Amino acid sequence: ARYRKVDEDFFEELEEILIQADVGFDTVMQLIDELKMEVKRRNIQDPREVQSVISEKLVDIYNAGEEQSSKLNIQQDGLTVILFVGVNGVGKTTTIGKLGHKFKSEGKKVLMAAGDTFRAGAIEQLEVWGERVGVEVIKQAEGSDPAAVMYDAIQAAKSRHADILLCDTAGRLQNKVNLMKELEKVKRVIEREIPGAPHEVILVLDATTGQNALIQAKTFKEATNVSGIVLSKLDGTAKGGIVLAIRNELKIPVKFVGLGEKMDDLQEFDAEKYVYGLFADQVEKSE
Amino acid sequence: MAFEGLADRLQNTIQKIRGKGKVTEADVKEMMREVRLALLEADVNFKVVKDFVKKVSERAVGQEVLKSLTPGQQIIKIVNEELTELMGGEQSKIAASNRPPTVIMMVGLQGAGKTTTTGKLSLLLRKKYNRNPLLVAADIYRPAAIKQLQTLGKQLDMPVFSLGDQVSPVEIAKQAILKAKEDHHDYVLIDTAGRLHVDEALMDELKDIKELTKPDEIFLVVDAMTGQDAVNVAQSFNEQLGLTGVVLTKLDGDTRGGAALSIRAVTQTPIKFVGLGEKMDALEPFHPERMASRILGM
Ligand SMILES: Nc1nc2c(ncn2[C@@H]2O[C@H](COP(=O)(O)OP(=O)(O)OP(=O)(O)O)[C@@H](O)[C@H]2O)c(=O)[nH]1
Ligand SMILES: Nc1nc2c(ncn2[C@@H]2O[C@H](COP(=O)(O)OP(=O)(O)OP(=O)(O)O)[C@@H](O)[C@H]2O)c(=O)[nH]1
Numbered sequence: 001a002r003y004r005k006v007d008e009d010f011f012e013e014l015e016e017i018l019i020q021a022d023v024g025f026d027t028v029m030q031l032i033d034e035l036k037m038e039v040k041r042r043n044i045q046d047p048r049e050v051q052s053v054i055s056e057k058l059v060d061i062y063n064a065g066e067e068q069s070s071k072l073n074i075q076q077d078g079l080t081v082i083l084f085v086g087v088n089g090v091g092k093t094t095t096i097g098k099l100g101h102k103f104k105s106e107g108k109k110v111l112m113a114a115g116d117t118f119r120a121g122a123i124e125q126l127e128v129w130g131e132r133v134g135v136e137v138i139k140q141a142e143g144s145d146p147a148a149v150m151y152d153a154i155q156a157a158k159s160r161h162a163d164i165l166l167c168d169t170a171g172r173l174q175n176k177v178n179l180m181k182e183l184e185k186v187k188r189v190i191e192r193e194i195p196g197a198p199h200e201v202i203l204v205l206d207a208t209t210g211q212n213a214l215i216q217a218k219t220f221k222e223a224t225n226v227s228g229i230v231l232s233k234l235d236g237t238a239k240g241g242i243v244l245a246i247r248n249e250l251k252i253p254v255k256f257v258g259l260g261e262k263m264d265d266l267q268e269f270d271a272e273k274y275v276y277g278l279f280a281d282q283v284e285k286s287e
Numbered sequence: 288m289a290f291e292g293l294a295d296r297l298q299n300t301i302q303k304i305r306g307k308g309k310v311t312e313a314d315v316k317e318m319m320r321e322v323r324l325a326l327l328e329a330d331v332n333f334k335v336v337k338d339f340v341k342k343v344s345e346r347a348v349g350q351e352v353l354k355s356l357t358p359g360q361q362i363i364k365i366v367n368e369e370l371t372e373l374m375g376g377e378q379s380k381i382a383a384s385n386r387p388p389t390v391i392m393m394v395g396l397q398g399a400g401k402t403t404t405t406g407k408l409s410l411l412l413r414k415k416y417n418r419n420p421l422l423v424a425a426d427i428y429r430p431a432a433i434k435q436l437q438t439l440g441k442q443l444d445m446p447v448f449s450l451g452d453q454v455s456p457v458e459i460a461k462q463a464i465l466k467a468k469e470d471h472h473d474y475v476l477i478d479t480a481g482r483l484h485v486d487e488a489l490m491d492e493l494k495d496i497k498e499l500t501k502p503d504e505i506f507l508v509v510d511a512m513t514g515q516d517a518v519n520v521a522q523s524f525n526e527q528l529g530l531t532g533v534v535l536t537k538l539d540g541d542t543r544g545g546a547a548l549s550i551r552a553v554t555q556t557p558i559k560f561v562g563l564g565e566k567m568d569a570l571e572p573f574h575p576e577r578m579a580s581r582i583l584g585m
């Protein structure tokens with residue numbers, strides 16, 4: 001066993017591991033302080049025993065007092081509209097493909113809206129996904145107004161009695177004021193056409209992203225009232241630990257994680273499993 | 288905002304030191320705590336921060352600094368100098384082979400900005416260096432990746448070589464070089480698919496392309512928002528391929544961009560360009576001093 005004692009070295013290594021998972025300095029310090037108190041209070045000597053306390057505390061930090069399920073808000077009757085937002089290249093379009101496949105295999109009638117009219121090849125990319133999973137894509141020409149595309153898509157979804165409409169949008173950095181306004185407009189069109197819609201606004205975050213993800217979440221939440229997160233690219237070596245702070249500070253839950261580029265590479269988020277993965281390396285070493 | 292007040296906090300520490308008239312090692316230590324935090328919050332890698340703070344601390348407790356009239360400012364100056372030093376000089380030169388075509392391979396993780404940067408680089412080569420590049424669509428995996436490059440090619444009026452998505456990327460690269468020689472292109476820019484550094488099969492594919500085309504440059508394209516993992520990615524790509532340069536994209540955002548420092552520190556590979564937007568002219572040379580100030584939030 002590498003750690004025979006729960007001492008300063010133990011906590012220092014834990015601190016390193018969590019910071020390197022992008023959990024963020026403040027959150028890590030909060031956790032370490034609470035852990036130290038708990039270890040003292042319960043008089044824990046065995047590192048293996050601390051592991052469960054770490055898990056507990058991290059899940060606590062994640063939940064911030066409220067349990068929340070990762071289930072999507074799907075309407076029992078009628079159309080559910082899901083809007084996807086996020087910065088450039090995080091995996092919005094791919095996630096739509098994956099989710100389209102998931103809903104399709106649950107027997108739902110799905111439609112996709114090609115709301116990224118800006119990026120080269122964006123419409124064609126969504127079309128390939130549409131073909132792959134057998135879902136119709138509503139589109140207009142490159143360069144057209146994304147709000148108009150959404151309007152069209154909603155009319156199409158209504159007339160075809162679709163269950164789910166998945167709306168793609170162009171990637172945009174959160175500090176681009178005009179682009180954020182454009183996104184607000186897209187959302188307003190959806191709101192106007194269907195009361196209560198969009199039923200979910202999903203922010204896609206790239207797990208390789210560091211502390212900037214917190215600012216992304218804040219700004220996109222202000223603009224579009226984000227209801228959930230998809231944490232993509234968790235199949236790499238990055239851990240995306242910043243979602244702990246995002247959940248804790250902004251109360252936005254993670255709903256799914258992306259684990260690859262194929263249509264099946266999407267899993268429901270499991271807080272305990274995720275949190276364990278953050279410091280699993282240290283656990284293995286100590287066993 | 289997450290980083291607000293960092294520069295303030297540093298300034299505060301400086302003020303405290305200034306008020307004292309005498310600076311002790313303990314003061315330096317406190318200040319280094321702030322610097323450490325600033326760097327971590329800017330996503331500089333944990334280990335890189337550790338080494339950096341150690342080095343700066345050693346210089347800062349040196350007699351000249353503590354005895355000077357403005358020790359706080361001196362220390363900040365040291366921090367900035369060391370950061371700039373770590374990030375290397377300005378190196379926006381692009382190789383030019385004396386046996387054309389010069390071959391440039393673009394590599395990196397998914398969504399980093401390779402295809403966009405390939406377009407931008409070709410425009411730079413034409414506008415600034417009066418070159419005649421050929422773009423190569425070697426991403427056969429991502430849906431509509433070829434179409435994306437072709438669309439950019441059309442916008443720029445730049446030729447794009449493609450064999451569709453049923454031919455191996457290695458074969459595409461090989462044919463592209465032949466085509467470039469035939470049509471007298473002096474540069475060949477190969478856009479490869481995004482891949483994880485731990486994906487052995489796909490990394491082998493890049494090694495094969497390298498073996499075959501003997502590229503003059505291999506650019507790792509990195510998203511400036513990348514967190515602690517940047518070092519793993521850069522180190523791994525470097526070990527497996529031998530990078531000649533790094534392009535840092537999406538710096539038009541509000542990230543501090545600490546990945547720049549980490550990558551440079553672990554790979555010793557120069558950062559050559561930065562991407563500052565989605566448009567084709569949004570590519571600039573890398574300025575180490577500006578980046579140093581940005582990372583510190585000053
Ligand atoms: N390894 C891995 N790659 C992913 C995952 N999700 C998406 N990708 C890849 O990331 C790249 C970008 O994905 P997109 O879906 O185009 O991202 P986007 O957010 O729509 O990008 P923009 O529309 O340009 O802003 C593509 O190469 C995807 O195949 C994931 O979970 N794991
Ligand atoms: N704001 C901004 N966006 C950028 C920049 N560079 C690229 N992008 C955007 O980032 C997204 C991904 O860029 P791509 O060029 O498709 O990335 P890639 O590395 O080729 O992606 P894959 O081929 O899927 O691995 C697109 O939305 C681009 O428009 C930049 O410097 N600034």
Ligand SMILES: [K+]
Binds near residue numbers: 398399
């Ligand atoms: K990215």
Ligand SMILES: [Mg+2]
Binds near residue numbers: 094116168
């Ligand atoms: Mg997209």
Ligand SMILES: [Mg+2]
Binds near residue numbers: 401402426478479481
């Ligand atoms: Mg690409």
